[in-house]
Amino acid sequence: MSNKEAFFDHINEGYACKGEYLTLGAGMLEEETITNALVNIPLKTLNRHGLIAGATGTGKTKTLQVLAENMSEKGIPVLLMDVKGDLSGLAQASTGHPKIDERHEKIGIPFDAKKFPIEILTISEQDGVRLRATVSEFGPVLLSRILDLTETQAGIVAIIFKYCDDNQLPLLDLKDFKKLLQFITNEGKEEIQEEYGRISSSSTGAILRKIVEIEQQGGELFFGERSFEVDDLTRIDENGRGVISVLRLTDIQDKPKLFSTFMLQLLAEVYETFPEQGDSGRPELIIFIDEAHLVFDEASKALLSQIESIVKLIRSKGIGLYFVTQNPKDVPEDVLAQLGMKVQHALRAFTAKDRKALKLASENYPDSEYYKTEEVLTQLGIGEALVSVLNEKGIPTPLVRTMLRAPMSRMDILTEKEIQEVLDNSKLIKKYNDTVDRESAYELLNDKIKRINKEKERDVEERKSTRRSSSSSRKSTRMNPIVKVLTSATFIRSVFGILKKVI
Ligand SMILES: Nc1ncnc2c1ncn2[C@@H]1O[C@H](COP(=O)(O)OP(=O)(O)OP(=O)(O)O)[C@@H](O)[C@H]1O
Ligand SMILES: [Mg+2]
Numbered sequence: 052m053s054n055k056e057a058f059f060d061h062i063n064e065g066y067a068c069k070g071e072y073l074t075l076g077a078g079m080l081e082e083e084t085i086t087n088a089l090v091n092i093p094l095k096t097l098n099r100h101g102l103i104a105g106a107t108g109t110g111k112t113k114t115l116q117v118l119a120e121n122m123s124e125k126g127i128p129v130l131l132m133d134v135k136g137d138l139s140g141l142a143q144a145s146t147g148h149p150k151i152d153e154r155h156e157k158i159g160i161p162f163d164a165k166k167f168p169i170e171i172l173t174i175s176e177q178d179g180v181r182l183r184a185t186v187s188e189f190g191p192v193l194l195s196r197i198l199d200l201t202e203t204q205a206g207i208v209a210i211i212f213k214y215c216d217d218n219q220l221p222l223l224d225l226k227d228f229k230k231l232l233q234f235i236t237n238e239g240k241e242e243i244q245e246e247y248g249r250i251s252s253s254s255t256g257a258i259l260r261k262i263v264e265i266e267q268q269g270g271e272l273f274f275g276e277r278s279f280e281v282d283d284l285t286r287i288d289e290n291g292r293g294v295i296s297v298l299r300l301t302d303i304q305d306k307p308k309l310f311s312t313f314m315l316q317l318l319a320e321v322y323e324t325f326p327e328q329g330d331s332g333r334p335e336l337i338i339f340i341d342e343a344h345l346v347f348d349e350a351s352k353a354l355l356s357q358i359e360s361i362v363k364l365i366r367s368k369g370i371g372l373y374f375v376t377q378n379p380k381d382v383p384e385d386v387l388a389q390l391g392m393k394v395q396h397a398l399r400a401f402t403a404k405d406r407k408a409l410k411l412a413s414e415n416y417p418d419s420e421y422y423k424t425e426e427v428l429t430q431l432g433i434g435e436a437l438v439s440v441l442n443e444k445g446i447p448t449p450l451v452r453t454m455l456r457a458p459m460s461r462m463d464i465l466t467e468k469e470i471q472e473v474l475d476n477s478k479l480i481k482k483y484n485d486t487v488d489r490e491s492a493y494e495l496l497n498d499k500i501k502r503i504n505k506e507k508e509r510d511v512e513e514r515k516s517t518r519r520s521s522s523s524s525r526k527s528t529r530m531n532p533i534v535k536v537l538t539s540a541t542f543i544r545s546v547f548g549i550l551k552k553v554i
Contacts, residue, residue: 055080058421062088065442065449070095070332073121075394075438076455077158080421084454087159092392094125096441098334098366100389101373102382103436104412105396110434111375112137114394115339116458118373119295122337123167128285128293131339132314136301138341140461142169142473151457154434158454165459168288171473172298174273174313178470179299180479181272182279184316187215187222189274193319194228196354197270197312198261204254210247211235217246220492224275225262227492232259238500268306273313277483281321285336286478304342311346315354318361321370328369335369343374344381359385379412387415391441394453397431419450427452 062078062085071094078088103111116138119129131138144164145151155162173179186194191212195205211231215222222228235243236252243250265271286294303310321336328335340346350358362372374382374390378398382390393416400406413424417439427437431452438453465473474480 055083055085059085059088061421061449062090062451065451066091066440068093068443070443071125073118073125074160074456075117075121076453077160079435079452079454084157086157089159090438090440090451090453092440093443094127094333095443096391096445097122097127097337098328098369098371099391099441099445100362100366100371101392101394101440102379102387102390103373103375103394103396104377104379104398105431105436106377106399108433109396109431110436110455111377111396112341113434113458113462114396114436114455115341115373115375116141116460116462117456119337119339120165120167120459123293123295125333126287126291126293127334127337128287128296129337129339130284130296130298132300132341133297134300134304134342134345136299136464137462138297139169139171139299139465139470139473140458140463141167141295141297142465143461143469145457145459145461154454154457158456160456162457163459167295167460168290168292169295169297169473170286170477170479171470172296174298174300174309175269175302176272177299177302178474180477181483182298182313182317183273183275183277183483184313184320185221185223185276185278186225186228186274187212188278188320189312189316190319192354192357193312193316197308198258198265199308200258200261204258204261207250207254207258210243210250214243214247215492220495221490223489223491224493225266225271229259229262230493230496232262234496234500238503239496265309268309270309276489277485279483281317281324283479283482284321304345307345307348311348311350314340314346315358315361318358318365318372322361322365322368325368325370327367331369333369334371337371337373339373339375341375343376344378347381347383347386355383355385359383359389362386362389378408379415380408391445391447393437393439395428395437396435397433398428400429417447417450422450422452424450 058078058080066089068091072091073094075090075092078085078090103114105111112135115131119131119141122129133139144166147162147164151162171179172182174182191205191209195208200208211228212222214235215231222231232255235250236255284296288294300310325335346358347355365372373392376382379387395412395416398405398409398412400409409425409428413428416424416437424437431437434455434457436453436455437450439450440448442448
């Protein structure tokens with residue numbers, strides 16, 4: 052048997068699937084693509100996460116596009132982060148190219164130009180379905196992180212959340228939060244100190260300044276209502292294809308904190324919302340995070356361990372996370388160890404530092420009798436990658452140099468007009484794009500402050516009249532202001548809304 056025949060059998064055995072699967076491309080020996088030596092990924096192990104790495108311009112984003120298309124075709128919904136704006140092309144069919152035909156001929160699968168059902172989401176000023184979360188959904192830990200607070204300041208944020216929980220004050224947007232900061236340093240100072248300890252006004256002042264900063268970065272756009280229901284990420288279109296939600300992030304690259312915190316909040320929300328999944332043999336949702344280093348850069352230890360545990364646990368809910376980044380080293384080791392699928396595009400070896408990174412990267416891959424990993428890594432052409440996935444039994448498949456198939460949709464951005472078309476056909480825009488500002492902590496505290504001030508006035512009045520009449524029954528049975536707030540009908544209505552969300 053020739054080396055080529057042996058290789059063909061090696062790949063066909065290694066990548067055989069009994070259940071449903073998708074095809075990524077064909078194996079290569081030396082520089083030659085071995086037609087029909089197909090590299091398949093079982094749908095069953097897609098929830099075991101993955102990594103797409105490689106130097107700039109080597110084909111990472113196109114691999115993401117290919118994976119998203121094939122998942123959608125199999126009825127799997129996808130959420131992807133479009134950091135460079137080049138993924139919206141999914142909504143239009145490819146116009147084809149002789150090079151693409153040549154590529155597919157070598158691989159042994161026909162090329163079909165197709166468009167896919169997409170929904171455009173946004174967290175910034177760009178058009179799209181608005182993804183929002185309330186401040187209380189964010190929670191004190193992530194809010195402190197997004198604001199870049201010191202430990203002491205984070206402690207104050209935790210107290211504010213506790214106070215709002217205890218007093219059932221809905222924290223919806225940044226306006227609510229600012230009002231609380233103002234309240235605890237002024238009218239509410241005594242009440243807070245009694246129950247939660249002293250709070251320095253210089254710390255609250257610092258927190259306030261940070262909030263103003265985040266507002267200037269456009270942060271108030273994604274705090275508030277109507278908050279996004281993650282179930283809307285798992286839609287299937289009328290032809291049985293998974294809807295691809297494209298989150299536009301082109302204007303967010305210089306705001307890594309905003310982006311990463313938002314990502315984490317979304318992951319936490321997805322994790323909490325989705326039920327445990329039995330063995331359905333296919334994932335519920337696949338999330339691709341392009342430019343993933345933005346998530347991990349500057350993350351605190353506590354936060355990293357939070358990410359690690361989400362990555363570990365979320366797969367039992369049928370959710371697969373795929374990180375796309377230039378260097379695998381951008382991803383923390385404990386997360387890297389959780390990633391079942393690896394697609395490594397070419398790496399460069401210009402400098403000593405590059406060569407060290409290359410050595411490290413090659414150590415992440417299983418040995419192969421057909422390749423010297425370290426060498427192949429620098430020789431890979433554009434749209435080629437070293438691939439290893441998990442087979443149906445959950446065991447790593449043999450490492451294979453792969454000629455990847457081309458995207459069926461456009462490998463470029465949509466025009467403004469085409470984007471408008473997608474938005475016009477959106478099923479979610481009407482649901483999410485009107486700002487709601489229902490009664491929340493801001494209004495409730497305003498009422499409360501008014502009441503406190505009135506009571507103070509009344510106290511002064513009473514004291515005056517008491518002096519006059521020299522009566523001793525000054526303390527009245529007046530209702531405690533908090534109890535008053537709690538029993539007001541409008542409050543109960545608005546709390547009910549948020550409780551439904553929180554519980
Ligand atoms: N699977 C493929 N089929 C056909 N052409 C491809 C494929 N992958 C990559 N290419 C070609 O290579 C170009 C660069 O690919 P891509 O944008 O995916 O690189 P990248 O690794 O994401 O780069 P960056 O790090 O700069 O974002 C594409 O515009 C396309 O012309
Ligand atoms: Mg890219």
